[in-house]
Amino acid sequence: MSALDLARLQFAVTAGIHWTFVLVTLGMVVWLVTLETRAALARNPVKRELLYRMTRFWGLLYVINYAIGIASGIVMEFQFGTNWSGLSHVAGSVFGAPIAVETMVAFAFESTFLALWIFGWQKLPRWVHLGLLWAIGASAFASAFLVLVANGFMHFPRGYHMTAHGQADLDSVSQLLSNPSTIIAFIHICGAALAAGGVVITVVSSFHLFRRTRDEDFFVRSFRSGFIMGFLGLSTAVGSGFPQLDFVKEIQPGKFDHPGMGAFLGNMIVIGFFGLVIMFFLSPVIIGKLPAKLWWSMPLFWLALPLPFIAAVLGWLAREIGRQPWAIYGVQRTSDAVSHVGVGTMWASFAVFTTMLVALLLTNWWLIGRHATRGPNREIFGITPIPAQRPRVHIGGSNG
Amino acid sequence: MAELFLCVLAAIFAGYFALAGYDYGVGILLRRTARDDTERRMVLGALGPFFLGNEVWLVTGLGLFLAAFPMTEGSMLSALYPMAFPLIASIVVFTAAVQVRSRTSAARGLWDTLIVATGFINSFGWGAVFGAALQGFPVHFGPLPILTGAATTALFVLHGSVLLSLRTPIEVQERALRIAWRMGYAAVVLAAVAAAAAAVLSPVIAQPLAAAGGTIVLVAVLAAAIRLLRTGRLGWALVCTGAAAALPVVITGVALLPGPYVHADNAGMRSMVEAAAGPATLDFLAVAALPTLPLLLGVQAAT
């Protein structure tokens, strides 16, 4: 393998792994915002306590994923400088800007707000605490949008001109931000993230329902919401997927003619389409207490866990490999974008980063699995819940 | 405009070292200052809720570097490849190990070992990067990176030990204070030796006076820290050691000005400012990115 092949493989592996963290982040944050907003608005103290308890349980899952995933983002950012210096030479001035703004506005804010949110339980006024969560959600989606601005430019470059030094100079920020390749991918990705988040919630809930743990109400509600979220997400992904296909055929003609590309795209479409049909027919299961009554059928839902992640990685493989041989479509070839680095060094860094990120990914799912199976009846964020039946006098996060 | 971004970049990296410097120092000291699991948790607890907040400045700095000086970023990082990639790997492992250790009781011994080892690699590695930049590109082996690496290691350990003596209960505090006293002198000596070696060995220092001035400030700040430690004013000592941890990157950068030079494909060598991103990009960054910095600082300082 040449240094170029290795650099490409390394990008594919690291981006793919980063992406599985991101999917959970984006999906879960929507769910958390919904939960805590409803908790803050709830009048009935029993219901309010339940919703806060749900926020904390699912919130810790989010925090674990974020804390472990942060490292994968750092690797992504370094890679542009180390492996793809040709890219920054030619287009860094256009394409570095959204990435920089991503890290400053979204990433830096998100981790700061998240720390305040974690340590603010029972310390901050209820509405301030909720506001922090909204800010976390906004940062996460802003972050996703901004990387897609960089990526959209690579697929459909516009809003720039070439200088005498052979570099792209940014002309129009608004053209950069309103790139249709970015916007349509963003909608599709929001759908994918909701689908993945919904599936994670459904699967964890079905585990507890199957074991018939005592938090029936907690997990019936979670199961229902997860199912609805997954369904909405999947509909969004499928609904935006076909227009995206038409658009891509227009800006990158012949992209999906290669048989390999067809396979990536085809399998994603199969998962999306059949997933939607199956969910549609299964949807009566969310009525009333049925998820608890049908506890024995719950293991069936576990099978869904890998599907949204597989579909989402396949989608990226189609999008990115299909762009070859261009790094920036029609502007710079991938072979001109790669750094002048020896094969040996590339091998070493590929091996080290892959091992490390795979280890992070496994650690993440192990920690998430442990947290999920231990359930909500324990101290989380410094608050120990009182058994579900009795109403509480002091309500978590609301003494303001 | 490009000059403004150069200053902002210097400030961000200085901030990163002032904060992450104690993370790495505390990491190195994890086993020396804490005997059992409870104490170790106290030691890591001293890093506070903003542990991730410190790495934020590195990620922010790199992002801004890429956006405002894409040519320099690409050339420098790919030239520094053999050093940059073990360093990134080690920073990632350090961050993850601290996170994982506080979330599970399994394999604590392994995580502790990883924290100590990567804390050391991070501290030494950053100094070595400065040394390599001062030797000039392409990077090659030499005594300078080793001396500068030793100097930053001492600075970060000092910084970490002062933080621990400020934020831990009495038993740990005593051990940390003893280390801080000894490290103070070691840091002065190692920083001076590294600076002298750079003056002799570096062919690329363009601003010898400014670099010498910076080194004098560094030694003065360290001397002040030692005095403050003696008189028990630990808060001020921490400010001084933070400044000392931040100074090497500033001194290295200033010494190389107006470089580091990069090779522009059609136009020969250009200085960092000449090779900055175009005006529309810098305007966009100035509007979208810069205003968030003071805000973020404010939030972090308030807590």
Ligand code: HDD
């Ligand atoms: C849960 C995940 C998921 C599901 C069910 C689908 N997709 Fe998708 N797809 C993605 C997750 C995804 C993705 C990972 O989010 C991608 C990668 C880049 C992007 O914009 O979204 C993607 C890319 C992507 C592309 C490539 C765009 C390009 O080359 O620029 C096309 C044409 C489609 N999708 C079309 C579809 C269709 C027609 C679907 C259903 C019938 C579908 N996707 C379901």
Ligand code: HEM
């Ligand atoms: C479509 C692909 C990607 C999407 C949707 C995406 C989105 C996100 C999101 C939502 C987060 C977590 C939330 C946050 O920190 O605000 C995140 C984190 C991050 N991303 Fe990505 N990202 C993608 C690819 C990339 C790429 C290519 C880079 C390289 C520049 C990158 C760099 C980062 C960094 C530095 C972080 C912070 C660390 C972390 O939380 O993991 N991401 N990304």
Ligand code: HEM
């Ligand atoms: C997180 C989801 C992503 C995945 C799974 C992904 C996947 C891939 C894959 C498979 C390749 C290798 C293509 C090949 O060599 O044939 C690649 C290349 C690349 N991607 Fe992505 N990508 C993602 C997001 C992004 C984003 C958001 C950006 C830009 C900001 C980006 C920039 C690049 C670059 C620079 C390369 C190397 C040059 C090239 O091969 O064209 N990727 N990616």
